[in-house]
Amino acid sequence: xxxxxxxxxxxxxxxxxxxxxxxxxxxxxxxxxxxxxxxxxxxxxxxxxxxxxxxxxxxxxxxxxxxxxxxxxxxxxxxxxxxxxxxxxxxxxxxxxxxxxxxxxxxxxxxxxxxxxxxxxxxxxxxxxxxxxxxxxxxxxxxxxxxxxxxxxxxxxxxxxxxxxxxxxxxxxxxxxxxxxxxxxxxxxxxxxxxxxxxxxxxxxxxxxxxxxxxxxxxxxxxxxxxxxxxxxxxxxxxxxxxxxxxxxxxxxxxxxxxxxxxxxxxxxxxxxxxxxxxxxxxxxxxxxxxxxxxxxxxxxxxx
Amino acid sequence: xxxxxxxxxxxxxxxxxxxxxxxxxxxxxxxxxxxxxxxxxxxxxxxxxxxxxxxxxxxxxxxxxxxxxxxxxxxxxxxxxxxxxxxxxxxxxxxxxxxxxxxxxxxxxxxxxxxxxxxxxxxxxxxxxxxxxxxxxxxxxxxxxxxxxxxxxxxxxxxxxxxxxxxxxxxxxxxxxxxxxxxxxxxxxxxxxxxxxxxxxxxxxxxxxxxxxxxxxxxxxxxxxxxxxxxxxxxxxxxxxxxxxxxxxxxxxxxxxxxxxxxxxxxxxxxxxxxxxxxxxxxxxxxxxxxxxxxxxxxxxxxx
DNA sequence: ACCACGGATGAAACTTACTTTCACGGAGCG
DNA sequence: CGCTCCGTGAAAGTAAGTTTCATCCGTGGT
Numbered sequence: 001x002x003x004x005x006x007x008x009x010x011x012x013x014x015x016x017x018x019x020x021x022x023x024x025x026x027x028x029x030x031x032x033x034x035x036x037x038x039x040x041x042x043x044x045x046x047x048x049x050x051x052x053x054x055x056x057x058x059x060x061x062x063x064x065x066x067x068x069x070x071x072x073x074x075x076x077x078x079x080x081x082x083x084x085x086x087x088x089x090x091x092x093x094x095x096x097x098x099x100x101x102x103x104x105x106x107x108x109x110x111x112x113x114x115x116x117x118x119x120x121x122x123x124x125x126x127x128x129x130x131x132x133x134x135x136x137x138x139x140x141x142x143x144x145x146x147x148x149x150x151x152x153x154x155x156x157x158x159x160x161x162x163x164x165x166x167x168x169x170x171x172x173x174x175x176x177x178x179x180x181x182x183x184x185x186x187x188x189x190x191x192x193x194x195x196x197x198x199x200x201x202x203x204x205x206x207x208x209x210x211x212x213x214x215x216x217x218x219x220x221x222x223x224x225x226x227x228x229x230x231x232x233x234x235x236x237x238x239x240x241x242x243x244x245x246x247x248x249x250x251x252x253x254x255x256x257x258x259x260x261x262x263x264x265x266x267x268x269x270x271x272x273x274x275x276x277x278x279x280x281x282x283x284x285x286x287x288x289x290x291x292x293x294x295x296x297x298x299x300x301x302x303x304x
Numbered sequence: 305x306x307x308x309x310x311x312x313x314x315x316x317x318x319x320x321x322x323x324x325x326x327x328x329x330x331x332x333x334x335x336x337x338x339x340x341x342x343x344x345x346x347x348x349x350x351x352x353x354x355x356x357x358x359x360x361x362x363x364x365x366x367x368x369x370x371x372x373x374x375x376x377x378x379x380x381x382x383x384x385x386x387x388x389x390x391x392x393x394x395x396x397x398x399x400x401x402x403x404x405x406x407x408x409x410x411x412x413x414x415x416x417x418x419x420x421x422x423x424x425x426x427x428x429x430x431x432x433x434x435x436x437x438x439x440x441x442x443x444x445x446x447x448x449x450x451x452x453x454x455x456x457x458x459x460x461x462x463x464x465x466x467x468x469x470x471x472x473x474x475x476x477x478x479x480x481x482x483x484x485x486x487x488x489x490x491x492x493x494x495x496x497x498x499x500x501x502x503x504x505x506x507x508x509x510x511x512x513x514x515x516x517x518x519x520x521x522x523x524x525x526x527x528x529x530x531x532x533x534x535x536x537x538x539x540x541x542x543x544x545x546x547x548x549x550x551x552x553x554x555x556x557x558x559x560x561x562x563x564x565x566x567x568x569x570x571x572x573x574x575x576x577x578x579x580x581x582x583x584x585x586x587x588x589x590x591x592x593x594x595x596x597x598x599x600x601x602x603x604x605x606x607x608x
Numbered sequence: 609a610c611c612a613c614g615g616a617t618g619a620a621a622c623t624t625a626c627t628t629t630c631a632c633g634g635a636g637c638g
Numbered sequence: 639c640g641c642t643c644c645g646t647g648a649a650a651g652t653a654a655g656t657t658t659c660a661t662c663c664g665t666g667g668t
Contacts, residue, residue: 117431355654
């Protein structure tokens with residue numbers, strides 16, 4: 001058996017490669033070698049026979065098969081044709097920016113900008129592609145029906161959590177965010193059936209967030225995890241798992257791509273929730289916009 | 305017509321399917337049955353095994369192999385992956401999502417996600433395109449040489465400001481962010497020549513941010529504005545203006561696109577700054593990553 | 609009418625690719 | 639120190655793909 005019976009479904013419509021990248025850290029070393037080969041050149045991998053690929057990855061055919069199963073395929077032939085399809089679909093970017101590539105040392109700013117924009121945009125697109133609308137729908141449903149919503153996140157993911165809280169609050173949902181673990185734990189302990197706890201962690205391994213989510217769950221609240229890695233520990237304490245698809249480079253490890261990917265998911269959830277009651281949400285947005293109008297200056301002239 | 309295993313080269317540029325259609329009349333009856341199956345549903349054919357396809361075409365495997373050779377393939381596996389690739393390529397391009405379009409009232413979540421992702425990714429790309437590398441360069445320069453860096457932003461832009469501060473801080477630059485206007489004003493008053501103040505405001509009209517930036521400027525600090533509107537009030541108090549390119553829709557006025565666009569710019573600046581001293585930045589990132597390692601759990605491995 | 613010929617075809621032999629099983633070895637745990 | 643569990647590849651086993659070959663059938667020559 002693979003994973004727990006989560007609601008995250010075995011769903012990788014938006015790109016097999018992306019899906020594999022996400023699973024990469026949860027694979028065994030030998031399988032990771034295979035995965036890296038596959039990800040780095042899907043078309044080439046599709047051309048190879050299983051023995052060939054195994055040799056190239058310095059492992060045995062058995063491991064390649066295990067890898068296929070790990071990423072949700074029936075066997076090698078299926079992986080092969082999926083890879084071929086995938087490779088065909090992705091039209092190579094015009095110039096030679098390597099996806100997820102590091103910034104070359106001699107790069108000038110224009111190059112840097114181009115590379116970053118490419119990767120950032122990519123993260124957004126790929127995240128959206130692989131998002132499972134069914135799971136989103138359920139999460140939206142849960143949020144709409146929730147008595148209280150709490151959002152947790154540490155460090156960089158904390159910004160995202162905070163952002164989500166603010167958005168929900170703004171359309172009149174009772175949402176909270178606690179930067180402090182102790183406060184968060186305390187608050188989580190007060191959750192109950194019908195409440196929703198959302199934990200955000202790129203790596204899926206942030207113990208603070210996991211603990212709080214666990215606490216919330218033990219009290220009967222529904223739990224949602226937002227992470228880049230579908231088999232990371234955080235998914236064990238989540239009723240619903242939503243994943244991002246950001247490929248981080250070593251150099252940019254404080255990187256933005258994961259943040260953008262997370263925000264994209266948040267945006268989808270937010271709009272989904274808001275769409276449930278357009279009138280009310282719109283009214284709330286207007287009211288809140290009015291509230292800060294006094295803090296604005298001039299006509300915002302985009303004058304000619 | 306007889307079939308010509310002649311010098312027809314293994315070159316079918318216009319697409320494999322077209323190629324096969326063209327050859328169809330020159331094939332033997334049994335091969336034609338195979339060809340028709342393949343042409344009518346390439347994706348399906350790619351999924352089938354040779355025995356399967358042979359049965360479906362009411363013929364033997366041998367004939368399928370002959371068919372493969374007739375159309376210039378080495379064997380069945382090659383045909384299969386070529387078909388998969390072909391089928392994938394001829395998938396309809398994403399449908400007509402209007403750029404900057406609002407979400408139609410009846411939209412289901414899948415549509416919403418697609419629209420959002422499209423607009424978000426677009427905002428990132430377009431922002432990068434219109435970003436002036438020369439100005440970025442100057443800003444990076446200023447930040448690298450700055451004694452102190454302060455970042456201001458209110459509301460949603462506050463998250464971005466905070467994020468930027470955190471990033472800079474993480475690579476060892478002396479950066480600050482103040483959520484509170486009074487504190488920010490006080491701090492700005494203490495800036496001087498050689499310091500840098502960065503104000504973030506999507507609309508460019510947030511008086512709090514403008515005031516603080518003004519204060520900083522009056523003390524001799526360099527000022528940077530990040531806004532979506534190149535002629536908004538904030539640009540009057542900025543030495544350097546960086547712009548985003550997010551088209552906000554009415555409905556999503558709490559919108560994410562502008563946030564993502566801002567973050568993209570921040571990302572570019574950050575990487576630009578970090579690139580100035582790769583060794584130091586990398587070391588700092590490693591050290592800070594180590595610092596939170598204890599707050600992480602397990603290897604993210606979960607199977608069985 | 610008969611036969612010789614050649615191409616088309618599928619059965620079966622054969623080869624290669626894929627999958628499963630199993631035993632080994634090392635890491636972590638009591 | 640011994641235990642278990644997990645990752646691993648060797649090898650056995652199965653299925654897929656390929657080749658060979660005998661048969662069939664239509665054609666054209668005798």
